[in-house]
Structures are given as C-alpha cells and as structure tokens.
Amino acid sequence: MVRILLLCAILFQGGTQTALKPVIDNDRVAVWDVIDSATAQPFDAVVVSLSGSATFLPRGKSPKIAGRSMVINLKDPPVAPRANTTSYPLAFPRPGSKKILENDRVIVWDYTWTPGEATPMHFHDKDVVVVFLDEGDLTSTTPDGQVVLNPYTPGTVRFNAGGRTHTETLVRGKQRAIITELK
Numbered sequence: 001m002v003r004i005l006l007l008c009a010i011l012f013q014g015g016t017q018t019a020l021k022p023v024i025d026n027d028r029v030a031v032w033d034v035i036d037s038a039t040a041q042p043f044d045a046v047v048v049s050l051s052g053s054a055t056f057l058p059r060g061k062s063p064k065i066a067g068r069s070m071v072i073n074l075k076d077p078p079v080a081p082r083a084n085t086t087s088y089p090l091a092f093p094r095p096g097s098k099k100i101l102e103n104d105r106v107i108v109w110d111y112t113w114t115p116g117e118a119t120p121m122h123f124h125d126k127d128v129v130v131v132f133l134d135e136g137d138l139t140s141t142t143p144d145g146q147v148v149l150n151p152y153t154p155g156t157v158r159f160n161a162g163g164r165t166h167t168e169t170l171v172r173g174k175q176r177a178i179i180t181e182l183k
Helices: 002-016
Strands: 029-035 044-049 054-057 068-074 098-102 106-112 122-124 128-132 136-141 147-152 157-160 164-173 176-182
Touching: 029 157, 044 106, 044 176, 054 098, 054 106, 068 128
Parallel strands: none
Antiparallel strands: 029 068, 044 054, 044 068, 098 106, 106 176, 122 164, 128 157, 128 176, 136 147, 136 164
16 A cells, blocks of 8 residues: 555656646747746747737846746747748738837737738748637638638647748638747
C-alpha cells in the first residue's frame, strides 16, 4: 500500500511540473497563450490581447498582461519580404484595415471582415501571425478557384507563411483579427 501511494505521489508531482509548450513554434516565432502574467521574454515580442490591443515588448522585458493574451516571440533573424510577381496588391494595407503598430520588426493590423463581402484578391509578401478575436468562419479562395473553409473561435492563432495569394470571405458569424506581419 505504501508503494502504491509513493508511486501515485511521484506521478502526480511529475505531472504538475510539466513545462508549458507554445501554441506555435517554428523558425520565425514562438507564440504563447498566457493569462494575466508572463516572465521576461528572451526575444523581442508582440503581445496581442484578446480584447484587441497589441504592444511591442523589447527583449528581456516582462509584459504587463490583463486577461488572456498571445505573446509572439520574434526569433532572429528577420526575413526579407517576398517579391510580388503577381498582378495583385499586397495584403496590407487593405480597405477597412487599421495599422496599430509598426517598427523595424513588425507591422500590426486590426481587421474586421464584413459578412458576405470578399476581401480584394491579395498577395502576402510577409509571414504573418493571426490572432482571431471572434467566432466566425472564413473561406479562403485562391486565384485558381480552390476554396477552403476555416472555422475560427476567439483565441485561435495561425502562422501563415508569406508568398501566397488569396481572397477571404466571412461566411458565418463575425470575425475580427489582429494580424502581425513579420519583417
């Protein structure tokens, strides 16, 4: 009986010490889903609140977080934008978008989709991290007509590599996102 209790205590203790993992981790970014606090960041970072704000955080600083936020650690080195060899405009700025932050590492946009209204067909010259703030489904349509339905809920985060061309249409619910373009 003592052995069983000891084994249970060891397993329980091991389970509580498991390190949290980022929701996205690649060569460009590590994205952490945090609530109310975070430690000093090892990289420059963008903190995106689910209330819709974004702030830049220099390397080594601790973010001030109130509520649920995504901390986007910007890994080195930056990558040059991809050449736009299409006939389509760049993804941003686009009608209805609002630039909320720009520096030598990022450009951060606030964008709300209008139900049933497609965005202009556009080219993404930069990698982006998208933090969705609402409940709604978007279709993404490529120039050759391929359509993909993407359901999103508040707090969904996506990393999208640059070099792609598409249009988006809100087909269900409502949707707003904070979109961080990586320089």
